[in-house]
Amino acid sequence: xxxxxxxxxxxxxxxxxxxxxxxxxxxxxxxxxxxxxxxxxxxxxxxxxxxxxxxxxxxxxxxxxxxxxxxxxxxxxxxxxxxxxxxxxxxxxxxxxxxxxxxxxxxxxxxxxxxxxxxxxxxxxxxxxxxxxxxxxxxxxxxxxxxxxxxxxxxxxxxxxxxxxxxxxxxxxxxxxxxxxxxxxxxxxxxxxxxxxxxxxxxxxxxxxxxxxxxxxxxxxxxxxxxxxxxxxxxxxxxxxxxxxxxxxxxxxxxxxxxxxxxxxxxxxxxxx
Amino acid sequence: xxxxxxxxxxxxxxxxxxxxxxxxxxxxxxxxxxxxxxxxxxxxxxxxxxxxxxxxxxxxxxxxxxxxxxxxxxxxxxxxxxxxxxxxxxxxxxxxxxxxxxxxxxxxxxxxxxxxxxxxxxxxxxxxxxxxxxxxxxxxxxxxxxxxxxxxxxxxxxxxxxxxxxxxxxxxxxxxxxxxxxxxxxxxxxxxxxxxxxxxxxxxxxxxxxxxxxxxxxxxxxxxxxxxxxxxxxxxxxxxxxxxxxxxxxxxxxxxxxxxxxxxxxxxxxxxxxxxxxxxxxxxxxxxxxxxxxxxxxxxxxxxxxxxxxxxxxxxxxxxxxxxxxxxxxxxxxxxxxxxxxxxxxxxxxxxxxxxxxxxxxxxxxxxxxxxxxxxxxxxxxxxxxxxxxxxxxxxxxxxxxxxxxxxxxxxxxxxxxxxxxxxxxxxxxxxxxxxxxxxxxxxxxxxxxxxxxxxxxxxxxxxxxxxxxxxxxxxxxxxx
Numbered sequence: 001x002x003x004x005x006x007x008x009x010x011x012x013x014x015x016x017x018x019x020x021x022x023x024x025x026x027x028x029x030x031x032x033x034x035x036x037x038x039x040x041x042x043x044x045x046x047x048x049x050x051x052x053x054x055x056x057x058x059x060x061x062x063x064x065x066x067x068x069x070x071x072x073x074x075x076x077x078x079x080x081x082x083x084x085x086x087x088x089x090x091x092x093x094x095x096x097x098x099x100x101x102x103x104x105x106x107x108x109x110x111x112x113x114x115x116x117x118x119x120x121x122x123x124x125x126x127x128x129x130x131x132x133x134x135x136x137x138x139x140x141x142x143x144x145x146x147x148x149x150x151x152x153x154x155x156x157x158x159x160x161x162x163x164x165x166x167x168x169x170x171x172x173x174x175x176x177x178x179x180x181x182x183x184x185x186x187x188x189x190x191x192x193x194x195x196x197x198x199x200x201x202x203x204x205x206x207x208x209x210x211x212x213x214x215x216x217x218x219x220x221x222x223x224x225x226x227x228x229x230x231x232x233x234x235x236x237x238x239x240x241x242x243x244x245x246x247x248x249x250x251x252x253x254x255x256x257x258x259x260x261x262x263x264x265x266x267x268x269x270x271x272x273x
Numbered sequence: 274x275x276x277x278x279x280x281x282x283x284x285x286x287x288x289x290x291x292x293x294x295x296x297x298x299x300x301x302x303x304x305x306x307x308x309x310x311x312x313x314x315x316x317x318x319x320x321x322x323x324x325x326x327x328x329x330x331x332x333x334x335x336x337x338x339x340x341x342x343x344x345x346x347x348x349x350x351x352x353x354x355x356x357x358x359x360x361x362x363x364x365x366x367x368x369x370x371x372x373x374x375x376x377x378x379x380x381x382x383x384x385x386x387x388x389x390x391x392x393x394x395x396x397x398x399x400x401x402x403x404x405x406x407x408x409x410x411x412x413x414x415x416x417x418x419x420x421x422x423x424x425x426x427x428x429x430x431x432x433x434x435x436x437x438x439x440x441x442x443x444x445x446x447x448x449x450x451x452x453x454x455x456x457x458x459x460x461x462x463x464x465x466x467x468x469x470x471x472x473x474x475x476x477x478x479x480x481x482x483x484x485x486x487x488x489x490x491x492x493x494x495x496x497x498x499x500x501x502x503x504x505x506x507x508x509x510x511x512x513x514x515x516x517x518x519x520x521x522x523x524x525x526x527x528x529x530x531x532x533x534x535x536x537x538x539x540x541x542x543x544x545x546x547x548x549x550x551x552x553x554x555x556x557x558x559x560x561x562x563x564x565x566x567x568x569x570x571x572x573x574x575x576x577x578x579x580x581x582x583x584x585x586x587x588x589x590x591x592x593x594x595x596x597x598x599x600x601x602x603x604x605x606x607x608x609x610x611x612x613x614x615x616x617x618x619x620x621x622x623x624x625x626x627x628x629x630x631x632x633x634x635x636x637x638x639x640x641x642x643x644x645x646x647x648x649x650x651x652x653x654x655x656x657x658x659x660x661x662x663x664x665x666x667x668x669x670x671x672x673x674x675x676x677x678x679x680x681x682x683x684x685x686x687x688x689x690x691x692x693x694x695x696x697x698x699x700x701x702x703x704x705x706x707x708x709x710x711x712x713x714x715x716x717x718x719x720x721x722x723x724x725x726x727x728x729x730x731x732x733x734x735x736x737x738x739x740x741x742x743x744x745x746x747x748x749x750x751x752x753x754x
Contacts, residue, residue, distance in 0.1 A: 035748060035749050035750075035751075037745075037749075038749045038751050039749055039751040039752050039754065040751040040754055041751075043750075043751040043754045044749075044750060044751050047472065047473070047476035047750070048476075050470055050472050050473040050476060051466050051470065051473030051474075051476055051477060051701070052467065052701045053464070053465075053466065053473070053476075053477045053480075053696040053697070053699070053701050054696045054697025054698075054699055055476055055477055055480040055696045055697075055750060056480070056750060057697060058748055059484075059711060059714075059743075059747075059748045062711055062714040062715040062718055062743060063711055063715060064697070064709070064711050068697065072674070072697060072698065072699065073673075073674065075699070076668065076673060076674065076706070079668035080668055080669075080673075082668075083668060083669040108637075111331075111632075111633040111634060111637070111669065112331045112334060112335060112633060112634055112637060113335055113634075114335065114634055146669050206632070206667065206668065206669055206704065207668045207669070207704075208668065208701075208704030208705075209668070209699045209701075209704070209706070210699075210701055210704075212668070
């Protein structure tokens with residue numbers, strides 16, 4: 001073996017060992033009993049199925065075990081990101097929504113000043129006046145609310161199912177919009193500017209650790225100066241683990257049809273039923 | 274150069290001698306102003322001084338009543354430090370048409386107040402912190418203070434001031450167990466379930482007990498507020514306590530009128546719960562008033578299952594009034610103090626502060642949450658209340674587990690009577706984070722604190738605890754099977 005061969009071999013060994021050190025980890029979360037030497041593992045497994053609470057997780061001294069602690073932090077991180085991240089423009093484009101904004105210029109302002117998220121900024125209001133279709137039966141708004149993850153992961157199916165449902169019923173729909181950093185009450189201003197009969201907001205809910213993908217739908221028939229909270233109909237808990245989005249869209253289309261027939265929403269609509 | 278200019282302040286205050294101030298008759302405007310670093314700051318009322326003297330909190334900013342700048346905040350603090358207790362006494366932030374104000378003034382001792390009415394708020398701070406002032410002195414002086422005075426003095430105190438002040442005061446109460454004894458720290462076991470599944474709730478109770486959590490109360494927040502459903506959980510928790518002979522009390526945190534109805538129908542209630550606020554308007558939103566609380570207390574005396582004489586578990590927290598649009602232009606901290614002034618009439622067993630539960634529009638981040646927790650512990654104790662703290666955060670606040678644990682440790686050093694205990698710190702029903710069973714055990718062992726006396730004996734008998742430390746058997750819910 002000459003020197004060149006030896007060098008080549010050593011180099012290729014090194015290359016292999018570098019490759020061998022590469023580590024890819026797949027994070028997974030699953031419910032399991034992590035108590036050390038429990039009296040009855042079966043009993044703990046059984047009750048773990050009865051509640052989403054973090055029980056049967058064991059301890060390191062008085063603290064949580066490492067994986068359980070990280071699971072908790074992962075869930076919180078997901079919930080936080082859902083609030084503090086903006087919805088990707090791409091998601092909005094794919095749904096064919098026009099992008100508008102509330103008066104809240106920063107996330108800080110949005111979270112700290114409830115009023116800022118309840119009004120359109122001037123450019124958005126002008127855009128609606130000049131470009132949006134007017135006098136349609138239904139106006140759809142998508143709002144990020146408190147969960148951008150909910151908008152990205154739950155709204156696409158929900159929106160498609162809702163619009164198909166309305167189309168099949170020959171209900172006319174105005175120019176659909178997404179409003180960044182917006183709260184529920186912004187729907188009153190949008191309804192006034194587009195002169196629609198009924199407005200529906202699909203809005204991201206305050207995320208919990210169990211899910212950060214949940215969406216609520218708020219519907220109001222002809223909102224005006226005298227409208228109160230009781231005039232709004234709300235359907236919450238729309239996400240894969242709650243009311244599935246496709247099912248919810250079809251259901252909402254039915255509800256909207258009946259609201260248009262009865263010219264009512266909220267408590268007044270509930271009483272009719 | 275600017276830094277060497279001495280602070281000069283001028284104070285003008287209109288005082289009046291009769292009690293007309295309590296009823297807003299001939300309401301005069303109090304004019305207060307202060308020159309600080311060459312700038313003149315004017316305040317139109319004691320209420321405004323109090324609001325602007327507080328540390329920054331988003332709820333006060335949103336209400337438009339917080340200080341506009343850091344120096345304005347300091348001008349307000351300086352002005353506040355020079356106000357006398359009499360100035361504050363004669364200028365309640367809300368008139369006595371408000372039930373909360375009326376009760377605060379009715380229940381205080383005029384005699385003790387007269388002795389100290391000439392003190393400034395700055396002097397009150399030094400009295401609280403003085404080596405010569407002990408627990409008994411503070412317990413007495415408490416009876417001469419209005420809630421606004423207590424809020425005011427807390428606004429002049431730093432984190433260490435608040436912890437040291439709080440540490441001096443211990444307040445005991447008795448339901449079935451005695452809470453608040455020196456050297457002991459209790460916990461509420463909070464085994465909530467998203468749809469009230471009784472077996473699921475029971476599993477979380479067992480998990481909590483196996484960590485030594487549950488001596489303050491086993492308290493369940495119901496998802497379903499119907500009387501039958503609440504009664505069912507009361508029976509279930511009561512039966513479990515009986516079966517295992519646990520020295521504690523049960524509670525289902527439904528609205529007080531629902532619990533009263535369940536109690537009348539024969540459900541076993543050891544501790545009665547209600548959320549309270551610091552204005553009439555906000556208490557109306559909560560559906561509670563003095564008449565209902567009196568009735569609840571009488572009902573517990575005659576029909577409750579516990580020894581008493583302390584039958585109530587109250588929950589309070591900065592921000593409830595502003596989020597219910599019932600703040601009347603008063604800052605969150607002062608309203609929280611007023612809530613304590615109101616609560617003390619009904620001699621509660623536990624007052625739990627949950628500042629941080631609402632969201633960033635009231636307390637924006639971990640810093641504001643920690644500050645609120647320290648203020649509330651101190652203010653509650655200076656009202657002679659058996660205070661506990663729930664350092665909490667929601668997922669849309671800029672706070673995380675680290676902030677929560679800091680708040681927990683600091684208030685434990687300050688001598689909180691109790692904390693919550695939530696499985697893994699994640700309340701799956703209310704969607705927020707609170708202290709976990711693990712945190713409960715950690716706070717005890719870290720500070721050498723023991724469970725409540727009777728409960729510690731029970732834990733030893735169960736083999737869960739030895740000499741104040743968890744045994745190998747602890748943390749296993751299946752020991753109850």
